[in-house]
Amino acid sequence: MKNSILIIEDEDHIRKFVKINLERNNFEVKEAANGEDGIEIVRKEPIDIVVLDIMLPGIDGFQVCKILREEFPTLGIIMLTAKSQDIDKIMGLEYGTDDYMVKPFNPMELVLRVKSLIRRMEVNKEGFVNEMLLDGPFRIDIYSRKFYKNDKEIELTPTEYSIAKLFLENPGKAFKRDEILNLVWGFEFVGDSKIVDVNIRRLRAKIENDPGNPYYIETVWGIGYRWKDME
Known part of the structure; x- marks a missing residue:
């Protein structure tokens, strides 16, 4: 289709x-x-x-x-x-x-x-195993592309969802802005890397208890961002 x-x-x-x-x-x-x-x-x-x-x-x-x-x-x-x-x-x-x-x-x-x-x-539903990503109070249902905090669904845009999924798959890893840009937007993207910062701000506003003092999405000064390893 x-x-x-x-x-x-x-x-x-x-x-x-x-x-x-x-x-x-x-x-x-x-x-x-x-x-x-x-x-x-x-x-x-x-x-x-x-x-x-x-x-x-x-x-x-x-x-x-x-x-x-x-x-x-x-x-x-x-x-x-x-x-x-x-x-x-x-x-x-x-x-x-x-x-x-x-x-x-x-x-x-x-x-x-x-x-x-x-x-x-995209979601490939043929033969897809209902996989969950779990970290602290967060849960991502890969099959339905839904994001939850404390079992309450939080509506994310496709881009916000892709960033959240990248973070939950790699807790504790520091990502450069260009890495996030390549992994989420694709290597062919030629726009301003500032687009990463804006989406991170949006994501923080939705998932952090205090977006002005973020706990889960950490800023790595001079590099980029890191999802807090809660293990």
């Missing part, structure tokens, strides 16, 4: 150009010229990833992202932005995007970003 991508972009030539390149790579592509129509499409049809422009008529991309993330926590979202936009704002806690692209961009790079995000979202 083809993965379904929705492009929410008001500029017709950009939308059509992106659609052509995604369809050439065997994706099923749907289109919306504004945020309101895009939200309705996601509500009515199965969509895997939304490619979302920030500057839209009516409600902007930030608000669209916020609505979609609240209603569809596991939906993949890639934001399209101008060079002047601040990555911290694009990837901020209140929006929850998985990735971003700066205009103008190479359409093949967007295809690679989409494929990378899909890999983070």
Whole structure:
């Protein structure tokens, strides 16, 4: 079955150009010229990833992202932005995007970003053993891609889930930012490594008792991050 991508972009030539390149790579592509129509499409049809422009008529991309993330926590979202936009704002806690692209961009790079995000979202259910990752109060159900703290489910974006899984599989290991970038986003990712920091902040906000004084996700100064070994 083809993965379904929705492009929410008001500029017709950009939308059509992106659609052509995604369809050439065997994706099923749907289109919306504004945020309101895009939200309705996601509500009515199965969509895997939304490619979302920030500057839209009516409600902007930030608000669209916020609505979609609240209603569809596991939906993949890639934001399209101008060079002047601040990555911290694009990837901020209140929006929850998985990735971003700066205009103008190479359409093949967007295809690679989409494929990378899909890999983070995929679950191979054929013959899959129901495996659990356990560490302290945390539990990850690999089969269902669900994350729990003290048996209470915490909704994570696909990217946040991939980072959490990487940490729980490697407690006590210090990861450089570039290592996390390569292992989660893929070696073809050419964006700013700051995307790692923003996702770590988001993850801490969801799982730490005191995000301002994190206990589970430790900062290794000058290197990156480490999941506290609780054994």
